[in-house]
Amino acid sequence: MKEKFVEINQMLVEVYDDVNRIEEYSIKQGAFSDLSITEIHTVEAVGLYGSKTMSEIAAQLEITMGTLTTAVDKLIRKGYLERKRSNTDRRIVNVSLTNRGKLAYRIHEKFHLDMVKAIMNDFTAQEEEILLKALRKLNSHLKDIYMAARQSASTRGS
Amino acid sequence: MKEKFVEINQMLVEVYDDVNRIEEYSIKQGAFSDLSITEIHTVEAVGLYGSKTMSEIAAQLEITMGTLTTAVDKLIRKGYLERKRSNTDRRIVNVSLTNRGKLAYRIHEKFHLDMVKAIMNDFTAQEEEILLKALRKLNSHLKDIYMAARQSASTRGS
DNA sequence: CCTATATATTTTGATTATCAAAATATTTGT
DNA sequence: ACAAATATTTTGATAATCAAAATATATAGG
Structure with a gap:
């Protein structure tokens, strides 16, 4: 794993x-x-x-x-x-x-x-579709992580 | 498309x-x-x-x-x-x-x-597998493109 | 065994991207 | 009208980078 x-x-x-x-x-x-x-x-x-x-x-x-x-x-x-x-x-x-x-x-x-x-x-059409879906998910996760990091960076010490 | x-x-x-x-x-x-x-x-x-x-x-x-x-x-x-x-x-x-x-x-x-x-x-196990496959492919393609660009950059003018 | 050439690294002098804080110009709220 | 807020620029500094010159060491050929 x-x-x-x-x-x-x-x-x-x-x-x-x-x-x-x-x-x-x-x-x-x-x-x-x-x-x-x-x-x-x-x-x-x-x-x-x-x-x-x-x-x-x-x-x-x-x-x-x-x-x-x-x-x-x-x-x-x-x-x-x-x-x-x-x-x-x-x-x-x-x-x-x-x-x-x-x-x-x-x-x-x-x-x-x-x-x-x-x-x-x-890539086959199906693979393309799956990749796009995975990328969307990946991207949205990264945005979450990023927002959290940004938040904690800007409020540190306040 | x-x-x-x-x-x-x-x-x-x-x-x-x-x-x-x-x-x-x-x-x-x-x-x-x-x-x-x-x-x-x-x-x-x-x-x-x-x-x-x-x-x-x-x-x-x-x-x-x-x-x-x-x-x-x-x-x-x-x-x-x-x-x-x-x-x-x-x-x-x-x-x-x-x-x-x-x-x-x-x-x-x-x-x-x-x-x-x-x-x-x-991600489901299947999605994980497909993303990994896509990433491998993506990576190998990028390496090809990269090697070609590097080549043409270093031989230009010679 | 010297000497010229090759190799590995550092130094030098310059440029680009970047920031924080101060300065400037303009607008807005009271 | 004037203090506070807003938008941008200027200033003074630092980090990352490069190409070319300098330095130190190794190697190969006579």
């Missing part, structure tokens, strides 16, 4: 590392080699449609706004993002993707989908 | 992010809060048994030896690692875990297994 857990853990760790490294390599080739993984993720967080505020993006990425400010500065310099002060509330900054940013978003998305397709290639 | 790929991709991305964050929180609590995730991974790479050379560890972690040198310096200062020059070849440095390092290793390992156990708790 423990054997199985050990192997599942091993698999998860390796999958994790591989995904990370594959993503890294895939960016360094390709048309957007001037973006780091972190930067791609910021582009992803801004999203294709409309704009988001600095607070929204920072919350989604779980980084401080200070960190985000410098990240956005650089992505604007590189031509992927746009910054616009809100007219209704001048404190708020609305960040959106430029056309170049949208292109980067779509290409990165395609890379992800291609990877999934390659993986699912020799 | 594409729908399913999109969801599987989404699940994988979220699992990835959650695992990362859970690990981070779990370290920041616990007895070894003076270690970062990167440092825990270095401890893991050194391993419980015997010693490894700088080159071996750097290769395993896919970082340069320069990076590793400073990482090892700090982990020695913190009492997790030991450095010893080989007697048979004075160029070689053998790195091993101290008792404190071994304890950190075991506790981190336990954290991983507990997480897997918590996740698998309400």
Whole structure:
């Protein structure tokens, strides 16, 4: 029994590392080699449609706004993002993707989908279905664990 | 059909992010809060048994030896690692875990297994088996993709 | 047995990602 | 109108990383 857990853990760790490294390599080739993984993720967080505020993006990425400010500065310099002060509330900054940013978003998305397709290639429809179900469960469990950890981290000492 | 790929991709991305964050929180609590995730991974790479050379560890972690040198310096200062020059070849440095390092290793390992156990708790034996199979497949596919990317990255321009 | 070359590691100098806390600008509640 | 709250940026610091130069040691060929 423990054997199985050990192997599942091993698999998860390796999958994790591989995904990370594959993503890294895939960016360094390709048309957007001037973006780091972190930067791609910021582009992803801004999203294709409309704009988001600095607070929204920072919350989604779980980084401080200070960190985000410098990240956005650089992505604007590189031509992927746009910054616009809100007219209704001048404190708020609305960040959106430029056309170049949208292109980067779509290409990165395609890379992800291609990877999934390659993986699912020799899965039967039934296996696919079961995997999806298992992943949903796995994901929801992780979210629970994560929320609990987050909670205990933020209330410690209070 | 594409729908399913999109969801599987989404699940994988979220699992990835959650695992990362859970690990981070779990370290920041616990007895070894003076270690970062990167440092825990270095401890893991050194391993419980015997010693490894700088080159071996750097290769395993896919970082340069320069990076590793400073990482090892700090982990020695913190009492997790030991450095010893080989007697048979004075160029070689053998790195091993101290008792404190071994304890950190075991506790981190336990954290991983507990997480897997918590996740698998309400999986049926059959689901467990299928997830494991899927993970094996996923992992082997990722390794293939990874090797190909690595190859094309290292031969580009030659 | 020397010397050139190869190997293992460390040092140096730089960059990127990150944070917490202070500063700035703007809005809102009383 | 002004104090408190909110949104963001700036500042000053640290960690992780790399490539290239420097150092130390080993090995192979004459």
